[in-house]
Amino acid sequence: MSSTRPSNTHPPVIGVTLDSELPGGYSKFPWYALRQNYASAIAGAGGLPVALPHLPEQAAAYLDRIDALVVTGGAFDVDPALYGDADRHGTVTLKEARTDAELALTRGALARGLPVLGICGGEQLLAVALGGTLIQHIPDAVPGALAHEQPNPRDEPGHAVAVVPGTLLHRIVGSASMRVNSSHHQAVRDPGRGAVVNATAPDGVIEGIEDPAHRFCLGVQWHPEFLIDPGDRRIFDALIAACAR
Numbered sequence: 001m002s003s004t005r006p007s008n009t010h011p012p013v014i015g016v017t018l019d020s021e022l023p024g025g026y027s028k029f030p031w032y033a034l035r036q037n038y039a040s041a042i043a044g045a046g047g048l049p050v051a052l053p054h055l056p057e058q059a060a061a062y063l064d065r066i067d068a069l070v071v072t073g074g075a076f077d078v079d080p081a082l083y084g085d086a087d088r089h090g091t092v093t094l095k096e097a098r099t100d101a102e103l104a105l106t107r108g109a110l111a112r113g114l115p116v117l118g119i120c121g122g123e124q125l126l127a128v129a130l131g132g133t134l135i136q137h138i139p140d141a142v143p144g145a146l147a148h149e150q151p152n153p154r155d156e157p158g159h160a161v162a163v164v165p166g167t168l169l170h171r172i173v174g175s176a177s178m179r180v181n182s183s184h185h186q187a188v189r190d191p192g193r194g195a196v197v198n199a200t201a202p203d204g205v206i207e208g209i210e211d212p213a214h215r216f217c218l219g220v221q222w223h224p225e226f227l228i229d230p231g232d233r234r235i236f237d238a239l240i241a242a243c244a245r
Contacts, residue, residue, distance in 0.1 A: 073120030
């Protein structure tokens with residue numbers, strides 16, 4: 001896929017979901033957080049990143065003003081009840097207000113035909129929005145699993161992924177494999193009705209999903225904003241290019 005960007009003079013507005021933290025550290029009051037390289041990767045591809053707070057009642061108003069949505073990762077999990085699991089693994093940590101807002105934004109963006117990119121936990125949330133399910137804790141569910149919480153720094157590759165030929169991801173990155181970082185204890189089990197797997201780790205863990213029914217509906221389990229593999233930058237270029245269609 002080419003990385004041609006919109007030709008108009010105004011860069012496309014890319015809504016980026018925020019993380020949330022309890023009081024402590026930065027502030028004695030609850031605060032939002034966003035790692036800088038999410039914004040720099042979007043800006044570097046020609047987009048105008050705009051942060052989206054956790055206000056599900058205002059999701060429609062935000063969606064009226066953005067051209068694409070990026071759902072970011074974070075150190076928390078989607079409530080298993082949202083994908084039909086009655087039990088909750090002991091490692092699961094919730095941020096319910098964030099999940100409520102991200103589901104409202106993601107479902108609304110897909111209904112409007114806006115490009116959507118889910119990153120790490122954002123890929124998992126995208127799968128749930130598409131009707132899929134998750135593995136709650138990889139070490140307990142996948143025999144011989146890789147260290148998906150990689151021990152080396154997150155700005156280095158942790159393992160390879162195989163990219164499925166014929167998928168949107170394959171057309172974007174132009175390669176059958178990528179070297180990616182890895183920072184997750186959960187993964188997609190089922191991508192949802194109509195959605196497909198576009199990348200897997202050597203241990204079989206799903207590393208990417210997409211829904212061909214939408215013009216740009218892509219999820220990756222790694223963090224392409226670190227721009228580790230040449231394909232990472234192409235993912236952001238493709239997101240921006242999709243805004244022009």
